Amino acid sequence: MADIKGYNMPDELYYHEEHSWARVDGSRVTVGMTDFFQKEAGDIVFVDLPEEEEEVEQGEVCGKIQSRKWIGKLVAPVSGEIVEINEDLEDDTSLINTDPYGKGWILVIEASDLDSELGNLIHGVDAVTEFIEREIQKAEEEKAKA
Amino acid sequence: MLKNMRENWRLFKETTRSLSTAEGLAIDDTLPWSVSNLGSPPILHLYTFVPSVIVGKYQDIEAALKLDRCKARGIEYNRRSTGGGTVIMGPDIVALGFGINVDHPGLKSGVGGVFESLSRVLIGALKKVGIKAAFRPKNDLEVHGKKIAGLSAAAESGKALLFHTSLLVDFDVELMIDIMNTPLIKLQDKGYNCFSQRMTTTRWELGRDLPVTEMMNAIQEAFEEYFGIRFVEDAPAPQEQRKIREFIDTRYTQRDWIFSHKHPRARMGIGQIKTKGGLLEIYLSLSGGSIENVVITGDFFSTTENIQRLENALKWTSARREMIEKNLASVWQDDMIYGVDVPTLTTAILKAKENQVRL
Numbered sequence: 001m002a003d004i005k006g007y008n009m010p011d012e013l014y015y016h017e018e019h020s021w022a023r024v025d026g027s028r029v030t031v032g033m034t035d036f037f038q039k040e041a042g043d044i045v046f047v048d049l050p051e052e053e054e055e056v057e058q059g060e061v062c063g064k065i066q067s068r069k070w071i072g073k074l075v076a077p078v079s080g081e082i083v084e085i086n087e088d089l090e091d092d093t094s095l096i097n098t099d100p101y102g103k104g105w106i107l108v109i110e111a112s113d114l115d116s117e118l119g120n121l122i123h124g125v126d127a128v129t130e131f132i133e134r135e136i137q138k139a140e141e142e143k144a145k146a
Numbered sequence: 147m148l149k150n151m152r153e154n155w156r157l158f159k160e161t162t163r164s165l166s167t168a169e170g171l172a173i174d175d176t177l178p179w180s181v182s183n184l185g186s187p188p189i190l191h192l193y194t195f196v197p198s199v200i201v202g203k204y205q206d207i208e209a210a211l212k213l214d215r216c217k218a219r220g221i222e223y224n225r226r227s228t229g230g231g232t233v234i235m236g237p238d239i240v241a242l243g244f245g246i247n248v249d250h251p252g253l254k255s256g257v258g259g260v261f262e263s264l265s266r267v268l269i270g271a272l273k274k275v276g277i278k279a280a281f282r283p284k285n286d287l288e289v290h291g292k293k294i295a296g297l298s299a300a301a302e303s304g305k306a307l308l309f310h311t312s313l314l315v316d317f318d319v320e321l322m323i324d325i326m327n328t329p330l331i332k333l334q335d336k337g338y339n340c341f342s343q344r345m346t347t348t349r350w351e352l353g354r355d356l357p358v359t360e361m362m363n364a365i366q367e368a369f370e371e372y373f374g375i376r377f378v379e380d381a382p383a384p385q386e387q388r389k390i391r392e393f394i395d396t397r398y399t400q401r402d403w404i405f406s407h408k409h410p411r412a413r414m415g416i417g418q419i420k421t422k423g424g425l426l427e428i429y430l431s432l433s434g435g436s437i438e439n440v441v442i443t444g445d446f447f448s449t450t451e452n453i454q455r456l457e458n459a460l461k462w463t464s465a466r467r468e469m470i471e472k473n474l475a476s477v478w479q480d481d482m483i484y485g486v487d488v489p490t491l492t493t494a495i496l497k498a499k500e501n502q503v504r505l
Contacts, residue, residue, distance in 0.1 A: 043463045045436040046204045046410050066204055066229045068285055068462040070261075071300040092435040093410075094464035 004132045008035040010101055014121035015128060016059070018075035021101065022121060027114060029078050032105045033065065033096055036135060041067040044093045047074075049107065054082045056109065058117050063106070065096070074106060078117050084108035156186065157366065157377035160193040161359050164237045167198045167224035172393035175227055176386050177245025178306035184385065188250065190369060190377065191243035192362045195235035198222035199325055202230040202298065205433075207405060209412035209504070215325045225404050227397075228310045230285065230298035231438065232326055238316035240361050244309040252373050261285065261297055263372070264309055268295055270368035271313075275361060277351050282458060291451045292346040313365070314347040315358050327414075328431065328439060343450050410434025413504055417497030423447065423485025430465075430498035437465050440495065447484040456482065456491070470495055 002010045009015070014022040019037035023030040038044065048064040056062045056076040063074035085107050089095060095104040111117070122131045158173065165173070173191055180186040199221055201207045207225060210232045216223050235241060244264070246253060254263045265281040272279040272287070272294070279295075282288045287295040299309045348356045366377055382390060397403045413432040418425060424446035431439040437460050442453050459477045463469060474488045483491065 043436065045433060045462050048204065048408050068229070070298075071203060071229045090410075090434065092464070092466070094435060094466060094469060097464070098469075 004129050005136055007039065007132055008101070009128050009132060011125055011128070013101070014077060014118060014123045015131065016075050016077040016121055017131070018073060020075050020077050022077040023101075023105075024111075024114065024118070027080075027111045028083070029080070029109045029111045029114070030105050031074075031077060031107050031109060032100055033074065035100050036132060037072070038097045038100050038104075041065065041070060041072055042097075043067055044096045047089050047093055047096070047106065049074075049085055049089075050082055052082055052085055056080065056082060058113075058120065076109065077121055078109055078111045079113050080109040080111040082107055083110045152374060152376045154187060154378050155369075155373075155375045156189040156380040158189060158191040158193075158381060159362060159366070159379060160191075161362065164194045164196045165241075166196055167200060167222045167235075168394045168398035169390070170195050170241060170243075171200070171224060171226050171398050172390045173382065174243030174245075174308060174310065175393045175397070176382065176389045177243055178308045179245075179389055180386055181245045181247055182304040182306035184383075186245075188244070188246040188375075189380075190366070191241075191245075192365060193241050193243075194237050194239065194358060195241055196222060197236040197321075198224065199232060199234050201225050201232050203227055203300070203406075204229065204409045205232065206409045206412040210327060212325050212327060219321070219325065221321070221325055223404070224398055225406060226298075226310060228298040228300040228308060230296060230310075232328075233296065233312050234317070234322050234326075235312060236318070238314075238358060240313040240315060240358055240365065242309075242311045242313065242365065246307055246309070248305050248307045260299060260307065260309070264297060264299075264311070267368045267372045268297075268311065268313065268365070270372060271361070271365040272348070274364040274367060275348060275352065275356060277348060286458075289346050289351055291454050292344060294346050294348070294351075313361060314345070315356055315361050316349045317345070317347045344454065410436070411504070412438075413502040415498040415500070415502035417494050417499070417501055418444075419490070419494045419497055421446070421486050421490050421494075423483055426483075426486065426491065426494040428494045428498040430495060430502070432465055432499065432502055435465055437461060437463055437470075437495075440498075442483075442491070442494075446486060448482060452479075452482045460495070465495075465499055467492060467496060 002008055019034045021032050021034050044067050046066040050062050058079045060076050061073045062076045065072045065074055086105050177189045201210050268287055269279050279287045279289050285297045286293050295311055295313045297311045410433045415430045417428045425444040427444045429441040440457050440460050455477050459473045463473050470492045478488055
């Protein structure tokens, strides 16, 4: 089940609560932003990325993502060294909107401590459903208050 | 008992002098820092700048401005920490910085929600001085289709948020033409009065000299009413003053910050095609793969409001054909431009994209 209340959230991915996702392939972890994030943020116009070979910690802000006028955070879902950056985003940041889990990937981290860190991320249908429902409910409650 | 007590928020209001860009922007950056690190209640900063021009965090300042003209006219230039485009500031333009916790009750959640809450406040403020404004998704406030304020926000300092806006009390069009590089400037050279068709100020709307302080008071009251709070006039505490100094020294007086190269490529192009409805002429500013600004002109039949609706649907969206078509289609109505349809308009825009040159 990938579709949760209208948001595409693939089962095999691990999610950070700040809406970055992690695809694990051995110790290589591809990172991007979720469908929920791109729908909330709208058209992405610039991605401010770290350099390759930089070290990042799990939960650290390692980049900024600008939609029209809002600047959102890219939070590293795992610790490690950044080994690859998606250069296609330089010419076309809308890939994050149109294909958030495919061509819109942002960077690859060579993870340094996956075994202990994966447990801190949201994973599996039940946990992801609960996460998205919580995010939607938060938005609805705030709307009702206003 | 506590339930009925109004929450106190802090107000930094500067009416006695205009601030330098470094000082004003450094105070604003300190607002979310204070909320997040010192546990301060939300802080509103109302002030004016000295004559200046400020670019968004990820803009190419050298492409956006004619820096030699700024220097010759004594206009300060700087870069803010929030996004968006170039703004002209000065003693007749109210600057607003607002720091608040993103989870604060009463603030609508999500990016769109935050903008909506704050737009409502500003619409309320304009209403108090006799101007009926509306929110133009996603970031502007307009009066009869003309922009009167732009909103920008950045997530900063943990969960606290900095929100920036400027509200035009009066505006010097001649200065803007002299110091900025925008496609509108090219049009102005041809004699189109496109600025007055696209923007307005409180003085132009009211036809009277509205003091900046009156606008500031209206904003203050609108905040109090919308959020059900009371402001306490305050000034930065010693710890906050040290942080302001730090932002001035490490950010707003630093060449590396002001001339940052972290930005998409800025380009501009002009495209013309003949259509059944007449000549279509497109002026396009591109920021990387996105449209920063587009001006649709020519000798076709349409209304200013329709043209602006189309232009606005494309601002800060992808410049790919399918996205242009989709965004135009989202606002398209029959005969918006007589004799022109979405594919034809898209072709004209792509022609301008093909002709792009670096600014």
